[in-house]
Amino acid sequence: MPQEHTGDLLHENGAKVKVHPCKWDNCTMHVGVEHRHVAKHLQQRHGVNISATNEETHRIPCLWVDCFDFQMKPGNLPRHVLSTHLEERWICLTCSELFSREDAFRRHTQEKPACQYARPAVSYGDGVLEIDTQCFDGGRSIDQNVICIP
Structure with missing residues (x-):
């Protein structure tokens, strides 16, 4: 995974970040799974x-x-990359309804009184990697289930 692109991403989110291989026109980099990271990658790369x-x-x-x-x-x-290719899904933790985009989830919380104060869970499709940026010596992650980049 090229360090030049993930460097700032690895230091802005604390201990763990989620990335996905970019498959835009044979790109070999990884991109963060937040809208701003995808947008920045598409623009800069x-x-x-x-x-x-x-x-x-x-x-x-x-x-x-x-x-x-x-x-x-x-x-x-x-938005297209997130919802279609990274399969980002927003799940209402109050009623378990699924939404393909954050704006749809937000609209749901405004229109459904029982979910007015609902919190979301966000899931992604296959290919998303979680990177643990807090490592023990020797490259082992704290919880042993994620890639470790010292």
Whole structure:
């Protein structure tokens, strides 16, 4: 995993971070699984203008391996990558309903009185790795179940 991209990510979140291999146009890096990390990666590593969302914006295809989605505004790509390729799901801990995006979960909490104060759990599909940045000597992680980067 190239250190140049994960370096700031590994130091901003405390002990553990989640990453996924980027499969955009044969990229060999890993990207954090938060919207801002995906957006930053697409912009810095793949030249995608993620701020382009207005109606006049030229649409581009998703270049993720095996993606056959239609062309979309570049500003919508981070959300597309998270929900489609990283299979991010938001689960309401009050009623167990599943949502593909955070905004849908937030709308749910506003529209369903019983879930007004609900907290979410977030899950991801296969391929997401959890990295433990607090290691013992010898590269062993504290809980032994995650990759350790000293």
